[in-house]
Amino acid sequence: MAAIAWPDDLPVTLTIAGLRGQYKDPVIRTDMDMGPAKTRRRYTRPPKQYSGTIVVDEAGRQRLEYFYRITTGYGALRFAFANPQTLELREYRFTAPPDESGTGDGLYAVSLRLEEL
DSSP states (O other): OOSSBOOTTSOSSOOSTTOEEEEOOOEEEEOOSSSSOEEEESOSSOOEEEEEEEEEOHHHHHHHHHIIIIISTTTTSOEEEEOTTTOOEEEEEESSOOEEEEOSSSOEEEEEEEEEO
């Protein structure tokens, strides 16, 4: 399990509303001159990518920014996070920087793109 833990003062997982999850394609396909394409598995356990949001106040936004920039080295390092569907702790890493948008009432909806490893 990753040595870095998701901050306790941030939401435990992504919200279910608008959550998207998709496995990375684990199959390599090679076209042949004749007949069907040859296929093989690239890896035994394909990573699953999630995109979703968390809602935080200004302090939470700053805490998430610190976690992304400093703690995980702009997303290069793995961290322990609750799977949004099962709530089991798993290893994740960022696949894109957090995308912040204000909700108009002092809160921020922060879109996260994560990869379960």
